[in-house]
Amino acid sequence: MIGPIPAAEFAVSFPAASLWPQLTLAAGLLACLAAGMARDISAAAVRVVGVCALIVAVWMLMFTASVPGAGGGPGLGPVRLDSLGRAWQVLFYVGALPLAAMLDEDDEVPMALVLGSCLGMGLLAAAGDLLMLFIGLECMSLPAYLLVARLRSQGAPPYEAAVKYFFAGAVASSLFLLGLAFHYAASGSFGFAAAPGPVGQAGLALMGAAALFKIAAVPFHWWLPDVYESSSPALAGFMSTSIKAAAVFFLMRLAAMAPDSGLSRCLPWAGAATALYGALLALRQQGLQRLLAYSSLSHAGILVVAVGAWAAQGCDGASAAPIFFYGLVYLFMSNGAFLFLEVSGAGKRPDLDGYAKLCPVPAALFAALLLSLAGIPPTGGFLAKLFVFWEAVKAGLFFPVAGAALAALLGLGYYLALIRNMYFDEPKWSKAEPHTGAAMVTLWACAVAAATLGVVPWLFSRFLERLLS
Amino acid sequence: MILTALWLLPAIGGFACLAGRGRASRWLALAFSVVVFGYSVWLAGPYETGQGPWGLSEAGSAWIFGISYNLALDGLALSLVWLTAFLTVVCVIASWRSEFSRGYWSSFLFLEAALMGVFLSRDLFVFYVFWEAVLIPMFFIIGIWGSDGRRHAAMKFFLFTFFGSLFLLVGLLALVSWNHATRGVWTWDMGALAAPGGLAGLLVFAGIFVGFGVKIPLFPLHTWLPDAHTEAPAAGSVMLAGVMLKMGVFGFVRVLLPMFPELTWKLLPWIAGLACVNIIYGSLCAMWQSDLKRLIAYSSVAHLGFCVLGIFSGTPAGVAGGCLQLLNHGLTTGALFMMVGFLYERSHRRGLADFGDLVGRAPWLTFFFGWAVMASVGLPGLNGFVGEFMSLAGMAEALPVMACIGAVGIVLSVAYSLPAYQAVFWAASAEGSASAKVSDLDLREKALLWVLCLAMLYIGLAPGALLGLLEPTVATLVPPGCMP
Amino acid sequence: MNATVLQVGVLLFTLGLGMVVLRGQLLAMLLGIELMVGAVNVILTYHANLFGDPKALAAVVLIICVAAAEAVLGLCLILKLHHGGIPAETESLAELRD
């Protein structure tokens, strides 16, 4: 890997230098819309534009050191670029890559929506104050509602999930606004400083509720299964990785405002409850996408516990690494799993019966992903869970950790069941459709990354340090 | 690098087998397993020249949280490495005839790689990763190529063992964090960790004990064993009983005993009692079984009770006997399961009532099965007796009462194995029985069984070589005169 | 004085929330959301004058703009439902469940 390009030589010194990734995405978005003007544009061209935009954004992130004075410096206004933001942005954009690579709609709108959503996440990451945070959040969510309406899996009732998602999102954002108002009423500014007095606390709590809604913690989780079940698998993969990572980042920003506030204290409990709820429900599901939805709910719970542990330890930079590592590993696992559903076209659990005999390679990749999701040691999933539990144990959150560990054990129940169906049963039908090149390549990438992250972690540790430094 | 090669080679072999077609991967598997066996035997050379308690050690790169990839080899580890390599070769040859897909052969090589990792690792984290990695290949071996009840057995095996190793993980985490709290240094190295005293120490001890106990299996945690053994294919049962049950006891010897010396001495009556229960309970359950494989599975529960009895006795004879019994049980039960596999291969049945007067039809099978039964019953002159006698002699020095209760096991072992032997080989065959389909052993099977049976006789009459190998391990665990 | 404004704002907000939660028709719920955003703007504008800080007013404008976007999106979904022949009722949108 070539060393970082010295910021001075590359980044033009005008203040927006740090916003290059977001700008690239915006340019990509505009290029997409412009391409739409021309009458007969091919899906491949749109795809190339989208993927290039994302890759260039990631490349820029990796190689522009964080600009000095990133902490809400003068003239930068609402923009603040710390290493945490830059690291998580990598997650957002890499999470969108599979969906961008898989889109083959005839018009350019879905690609534009995806880029718009990524732009929103970029803004969220670069937000210097609560207002910018809100704008990023909305800019991310609105395209998502439309994407859910547009990219539907076969047999899903039209628009039902999109309507549910829209109204829930709208109520949640209005809750956030109310919290913002209270925060402003108490502190007089939109900055990330904690607002004094009960009104400020209430404001923070409401904003926290909005964040927990976006992650789908237990009381606010009901929309997630319906949306993931009715959206196309690639979109579900995008939402379960990028949007969930953005929501986690959003929660981290809020928790960092007041590390020992009521919100941070209830986070571990909400997380453990979500993990257990997700695991228990997933055991019962017959539909594969709904099962993976509840499994992503369970993983979201563990992420919330991780944020809770981070907050309990005073939100210092070093202990943010496990959350990031979990997000990174989960990104590969979840995207890979949903991609397999896209590739295999399996809907219910019986569709998987004997799949290994029909197409051994995707089955093997899916098995590796499932083992990683379940957290079996040689895979990355185990290492991620271990670090998160480690931090939680250090922070003294014993019962939430026990709940999350129990959820991991229950998780075995449904992950192994899928492997069992694939490998131990006889195939009911003999058709094995051909697999498109792009899908298989991404599936291979996700599976190999998820499996090897556990075995060769020191390869990634240099990458982690550089990012989190 | 020489120790890493020990587990890396089979892993590469596993991937290679995946690449080859059905027949080619069978030959690849044989080649790799023989090479690994040769390599492990060659290792004895450098092992002799090594000094200090560890014959061979290899320090790898350190990583975060004090985890460092250290490997080491002492007497017990070397003997278990030999057993693993030898049994893998035996399994590949034993399942040569039946048409298995390439996944079968690669699973065995992956299993061997993971087992080598467990026996070699000096770092608790690396030990735990390999400890869990063993589950995956065995899960597929039982699940895909097992007999009719395989789906349930594979799931039960995985969930049960994973549940046990969650306890182990929590115990290890607590141990390492306690060490960091008191001594300020992050380390997962087995040698460097010290055990907490008082209640915390007891809780950590209990967690690790349960984690290893599931694998042995100790009494309350054993119900996964009969299903897994019955449904696994013949070679799978050989590896399961031959080596995987030893991981638990190896864990005791490598992790628990060095770290909790005074606690093991205080809890000795309880653990010895549990081992005796293991022996008697396993034998009584074996008496009731009507399926040959379940019977041998429960007999493994009884035999490993002797190992635990020996190892926790805290006397040189007991510990050496316990370690030796690990190897003996591997050979004896491996041979028994292989022969039941041959029977199942020919008749697809393994009930006691399904066969009859095989003396006439398969005299060689009767001869070898009788030999293996006598070894498992602990007939002096064969390997079973040496391990059991030394374990009981060791325990007699520590707790004579427990030794006497344990010794009852030798009567019970006859009570369940000989009637079964007679029902299958001597008794008259009922009309619906499958003994008509049973043909005698062919040259390949006879050669395998001759090697195993002569090994049993050799260890039975001249265990000196192996006991010499185990000497350093025993010396570290039981420094002369340490037993209060 | 600012306590009463907060109370008025919260009252308006809960009214909006009630409309969204209780009413069955989607259009009414959309109106409820607009009401809630309106309540927030009331609070913000008052406190902007209280602290004499123009940034809050800019925030209000921004919030109105975002709310408009939401409204457009909501109407678009409702129209799509109408074209699809599905009544814009919450009862009709209940196929997806465990």
Add this chain to the structure above:
Amino acid sequence: MGLPLSAILLFAAPVAALLAAFFLVRPFKPGWTHWPILASCAVVTAASVDLAAKVYAGSVFDVPVCAWMAAGNWMVSFGVRLDGIGVAVLTMVCVVGSLIHVYAAGYMRSDPCFSRFFLSFHLFFLMMIGMLVSNNYVQFYLFWEGVGLSSYLLIGFWTHKPAARSAALQAFITNRVGDLGFLIAILMLLGFYGDTRFGLLFDAMGSQPAPLLPLIGLMLFVAAATKSAQFPLYFWLPDAMEGPTPVSALMHAATMVTAGIFLLARSWPLIAAVPQLPTLIAAVGGGTAIFAGLLACCQTDLKRILAYSTVSHLGLMALALGLGRVGVAVLHLLMHGFFKAVLFLCAGNIAHGIGKSTAHVAEVGGLRRSMPMTMACFVAAALSLAGIWPTAGFFSKDAVIEAGLEAGPVWAAMALTAAALGAFYIVRMLLLAFYGPGSGQKPGHAHEAPPQMGAPVLFLALGALSAGWLAPGIGRLLACGRMPSEEALALPHFSWTVFALGTAAAALGAVAAYVLTVGRPDFEWTWRREYPRAASLIETDLGWRKVVAAAAFVVRRLSDLVGDLLDHRCWDGLIESLPRATLPLGGAVSLTSGRLSDHLWWIVSGAALMLLAALI
């Protein structure tokens, strides 16, 4: 001093013969399997005689051969010990064994599994020899169990016979119970002294006795009682008659069953050190002698009569040993070996003659004309068993009676009643087999045994007659080893009172037998119908077999209880039900009802919850 060549040959010859027979002869010429084995028998007998001469000349050997098991400072080794008792019994075993090997070559010629029989037969021979010359308890235990294994293989030789299979299993399991006692004794000895070599152990025990010595002594007696078929655990021996006759003759009459007495003789210093133990042994021995003698009188099968007679004579040996006269016990062991082997081989000839494996009393009768030579040998052995003057049996039985007289009137009465019962059942058997009319079976049918089977019987019969004159020599031979003290090994001198008493008892028994078989010929077949209760009592060995059957039933019920109910249903069921229980749990917990408005309620309640958490 080094190991004599003949001691090495003792082991080398049988092992070489077994390997040669198994790998070389059996695959090509199964019929010739016995030739290498007979050669090894000859070599071994010669070696044992040579060793006897050496020991008689006064050189006792106790030589460690090699280390067996070693860990830290704990060690167990192989070794050879040749002293008076060992060599004497070794010689008897070799002589009787070799002759029975020759007999077996003829008897088993027609059997399809001829080679398997001879391999197992010679394996027993090797194990017996190994046991007699081992110099420590662990090695003794190794060969002790080897003998048990070969008896299992040989009793169950005819695997198609269900009775043989169950007898073999019963024999092995009962012997294993005895071995449990032996193992516990060894563990205690090893635990306390760290070494079990006889020489060193008994010296060390002299200085500081082990705390658990009574337990060790008792456990040794349990082991001996099982192997030598004393009262509580004797029932396996009569059933062991299911095996071929050479097996019954060699193992269950002459050699194997005496292993228990040999063990007690070998560990006499330990037994004597335990206060009440010798009297217990004597009591059990005497009781068994009378009990078995009584049962032998009522048996209907020829070989079972002899089996119970063996149990009775083992009781006599135990009685003598219990009374402190180890020499007398060993002498009787040697003599009994000869005449009991002859009796069994004659019974074998009779059964072989009428073409069956064993003969029921009803099927034989009036054979004196068709089998004169067998009758002659039978009469010689019968006289020896009854203890009539010139025969070998007289000297050893008189010695036992004399030991009884010395010890006290009760013991003397026991010995004399046993002698009388002995005379009764042997004369009854003689008359029924050779003189009785035989129920409806033509006398001419039975033919004399072929010479290969006849010759060994003849030699053994000569031995049974003349061995008595060797008694003084044997006495001196026994005294050569340093082990039991001098006076324990001394043999009594000839005394007229003992002669009179013994011969009177024998005469009484013989007359009673004559009256009941010839005087009232129908009594044999009618008394069972007249006294049905007594008949059923005799049938179940005075009810003891019911007790044993009950014990076996209890163990099987226990295994059912533990295996089926406790393990399979309760514990396994509980663990299997846990994962199944989580499925409905998921349903109960599910919050999503599908309708949007319910969901929105959840958002409101969630927000309220958050506010609550923040404000309190």
